Amino acid sequence: MFFRKHGFPEDSELVICTVTRIQYNSVFVKLDEYDMQGMIHISEISPGRIRNIHDYVKEGKVVVCVVLRVNRERGHIDLSLRRVNEGQRRKKLEQMKLEQKAEKIVEFVAKSIGEDVKPLYSKIMNAIADEYEILSEFFEDYIAGKAKLEKTGLPKKTLDLLKETVKQRVKPPIVEIKGIFTINLYESNGVEKIKETLKKVGSASKENIKITYLGAGKYDLKITAPDYKEAEAIVKKAVETVEGSFKKLTGSVNFKRLD
Numbered sequence: 040m041f042f043r044k045h046g047f048p049e050d051s052e053l054v055i056c057t058v059t060r061i062q063y064n065s066v067f068v069k070l071d072e073y074d075m076q077g078m079i080h081i082s083e084i085s086p087g088r089i090r091n092i093h094d095y096v097k098e099g100k101v102v103v104c105v106v107l108r109v110n111r112e113r114g115h116i117d118l119s120l121r122r123v124n125e126g127q128r129r130k131k132l133e134q135m136k137l138e139q140k141a142e143k144i145v146e147f148v149a150k151s152i153g154e155d156v157k158p159l160y161s162k163i164m165n166a167i168a169d170e171y172e173i174l175s176e177f178f179e180d181y182i183a184g185k186a187k188l189e190k191t192g193l194p195k196k197t198l199d200l201l202k203e204t205v206k207q208r209v210k211p212p213i214v215e216i217k218g219i220f221t222i223n224l225y226e227s228n229g230v231e232k233i234k235e236t237l238k239k240v241g242s243a244s245k246e247n248i249k250i251t252y253l254g255a256g257k258y259d260l261k262i263t264a265p266d267y268k269e270a271e272a273i274v275k276k277a278v279e280t281v282e283g284s285f286k287k288l289t290g291s292v293n294f295k296r297l298d
Contacts, residue, residue, distance in 0.1 A: 040135075041142055041160045042173060044072045048116065052106045053123065053131045058096050066096050068104070068118065077116035079104060085121050096120075103128045137175040144178070144208055148201050159197075166191045178205050179212045183265065213263050216270045217297040220258040220281060224290035236284040240277050247273050260294075 048054055048070065056068035056077065066079040084095050096102065104118040105127075123131075145163065149156040164174060167190060171177040180186035181202075188202055222233055237258060241250050247270075251259040260277065264270035278294050285292050 040071065040139060041157060042072065042138055042164075043074060044172075047075070047109050047111055048073060048106045050106055050109060053127055054104055054106060054118070055131060055135050056102050056104050056118065058098050058100045058102065061092060061096060061098060063092070066092065066120075068102070070116065071101075075114070075116060077104070077106075077118045079118045079120050083107070083117075083119035083121055101132075103131045134173070134175070137179075138173050140208065141173075141175040141178050144201070144204050145174070148197060148204055151200060152197055154197075162193070163191045175209075178209045181205060182209050182211050212265055214265070214267050214270050216262045216267075216274050218260045218274070219253070219295050219297065220260060221256055221293045221295070222258065222281070222285070222290070223256050223292075224285065224288055226288050226290070229288075229290065232285070232288065236281055239284075240280050248277065 054073070054077075055071045057071055058066060058068050059076070060067040064081040066081075066084065068077050068079065069075070070077050079096075081089055081092055084092060089095065102120055103123050104120050105122050106116060107119050107122075108117040109115070142160065145160045146156045149159045160174075163177075167174075167177050170186075171180075177186055181188055182205065188198060188205070191198070191201075193201065220237075224230075224232060226232060237250050241248050247262055247264055249261045251261075253259050260274075262270050262273050262277070264273060274296075281294070282292050
């Protein structure tokens with residue numbers, strides 16, 4: 040990847056790392072976004088007792104870690120692997136894949152016009168640095184009509200090719216939130232009430248909400264939207280609608296978010 044962050048990472052920041060060396064009680068890694076070294080103590084590899092550290096990490100493996108402490112004077116960075124949940128890991132790796140895809144677009148454009156890719160990449164990033172930290176977000180905003188590629192200041196021939204390539208290769212951003220409703224009603228018409236309410240929630244936004252019956256009073260809720268702000272608003276409205284509908288009835292309603 041061409042993308043690099045400057046300075047030191049912040050505490051609690053999620054970082055992409057490549058394992059470089061494994062010792063008896065510690066793992067040394069390269070923070071790929073910073074070109075710095077960090078260390079994971081064996082106690083931060085996985086919960087519970089670890090008999091063989093090689094069962095959990097291997098040299099060359101890419102992992103997602105969270106920054107625990109940064110000693111700027113010594114240049115030491117302490118990391119944790121076990122404190123990153125599956126949802127955080129997936130999201131960070133997906134971000135990396137999108138950034139690699141964005142860089143491939145620039146590489147294709149550079150090769151097509153006979154230029155070196157690094158200077159072209161640097162020119163684009165320097166032009167958007169005041170608003171965007173990563174290139175993929177800039178391309179996604181262009182597809183969503185929230186940004187203009189003219190901001191890069193590229194020559195018309197290069198700009199036109201970049202526009203065409205981005206349109207071909209970048210899909211509109213979609214975020215997904217999942218959760219499970221557990222609904223238990225002790226009314227004679229409880230089942231009908233549940234069906235009626237969930238149908239109301241689903242029909243409020245057919246393209247954004249999908250509700251699936253799982254059995255034993257459990258219902259899977261999946262919401263998709265262009266960004267998390269909109270997705271969170273849809274989730275909030277759905278939960279409020281369900282809870283409000285059953286407020287005066289005998290029973291219980293619980294909603295649990297899934298990572």
